[in-house]
Amino acid sequence: MKIAVFSSKSYDEEFLRAAAQGSDIELVFFETRLNGSTAPLARGCRAVCVFVNDHVDEPALSVLHEMGVGLVALRCSGYNNVDLAAAERLGVVVARVPAYSPHAVAELTVALMLSLDRKLHKAYNRVREGNFNLEGLLGAELFRRTVGVIGTGKIGAIVAKILAGFECRLLAYDLVRNSEVEALGARYVALDDLCRESDIITLHCPLTPGTYRIINEDSLSLTKPGVMLINTSRGKLVDTEAVIRGLKSGHIGAVGLDVYEEEEELFFEDLSNQVIQDDVFARMLTFPNVIITGHQGYFTRPALEAIARQTVENIAAFARGETPPGVVETASGRRGTSLAG
Numbered sequence: 001m002k003i004a005v006f007s008s009k010s011y012d013e014e015f016l017r018a019a020a021q022g023s024d025i026e027l028v029f030f031e032t033r034l035n036g037s038t039a040p041l042a043r044g045c046r047a048v049c050v051f052v053n054d055h056v057d058e059p060a061l062s063v064l065h066e067m068g069v070g071l072v073a074l075r076c077s078g079y080n081n082v083d084l085a086a087a088e089r090l091g092v093v094v095a096r097v098p099a100y101s102p103h104a105v106a107e108l109t110v111a112l113m114l115s116l117d118r119k120l121h122k123a124y125n126r127v128r129e130g131n132f133n134l135e136g137l138l139g140a141e142l143f144r145r146t147v148g149v150i151g152t153g154k155i156g157a158i159v160a161k162i163l164a165g166f167e168c169r170l171l172a173y174d175l176v177r178n179s180e181v182e183a184l185g186a187r188y189v190a191l192d193d194l195c196r197e198s199d200i201i202t203l204h205c206p207l208t209p210g211t212y213r214i215i216n217e218d219s220l221s222l223t224k225p226g227v228m229l230i231n232t233s234r235g236k237l238v239d240t241e242a243v244i245r246g247l248k249s250g251h252i253g254a255v256g257l258d259v260y261e262e263e264e265e266l267f268f269e270d271l272s273n274q275v276i277q278d279d280v281f282a283r284m285l286t287f288p289n290v291i292i293t294g295h296q297g298y299f300t301r302p303a304l305e306a307i308a309r310q311t312v313e314n315i316a317a318f319a320r321g322e323t324p325p326g327v328v329e330t331a332s333g334r335r336g337t338s339l340a341g
């Protein structure tokens, strides 16, 4: 079976080819993103394989459906970029990789906390320039700080576990309690209390209508002076302009982001020879106490191997006429309508 892989990078090709070896899956790679205009590239294919910034909207799905594409295989967990209602209407199956390596994202989360605390981003540049002055590098310790974890599913629970090792005091907020997180000594509290009491707030909930800009002017106004904010989940969980105001006033002490509200226009591409047109993002880059990474939380060898393996399993099951193990389900037992990230 022939599959069109969109938004393809060299690493996608490497890991997907390895996972598909020995199967009758034929992969065709396209660097371009999927949308209504590029969908015709999938002519002759029975499935498309897409990533977070592909536009799997009604126009794209209609073209795909007309050409006989029956499966959208997401090589990520989130499916907020897929019009599930249109897919269901057209009978196009949507499958994803629900869990690959939550450790990858959890470890980057803690790496951001430690880097900001110890100002590693500044120290790295200083030492390379022969400047061994320590002025301005005075750090903080994670030991016994209070960390508020918003969303205690797979990733949030691992973050909590790692931080318990640092003897942090853990606060948690979620719609459902995770007994493993409680067993670490974490205390579930109301969101407002988490904001009031935390030295560090870290986001691990999906993007849904209920979590859109869960960190905003109001929630930030409750936070402690000097609070550190970490977001490795989805950019739209945070009102970036409110964060900029907090950074400018000095109220927010540090920010670590792996995701950004408007990242679609920026991330995953080399724009180093271009002028960044997004003034909000450009302003974020100017703060000495902000570290931004370009959505690389998932980007580890074990995670990419797991993503490729599960994507190929989804495609192979579809080719056999079976329901892919990672099919996106709805409450009614078919396909979902959540914006889960």
Ligand code: NAI
Pocket: 077, 078, 099, 102, 105, 150, 151, 152, 153, 154, 155, 156, 173, 174, 175, 176, 204, 205, 206, 207, 208, 210, 211, 232, 233, 234, 258, 259, 295, 296, 297, 298, 299, 340, 341
């Ligand atoms: P998960 O589904 O295991 O956990 C999400 C948790 O959020 C659940 O416990 C859920 O009850 C909770 N939640 C849902 N709505 C909530 C609300 N309104 N308020 C508070 N909690 C709420 O998901 P997992 O695997 O832990 O992933 C978390 C997020 O990490 C994903 O949704 C995605 O946005 C992000 N992610 C980021 C990656 C990166 O490369 N930076 C890679 C993979 C995921």
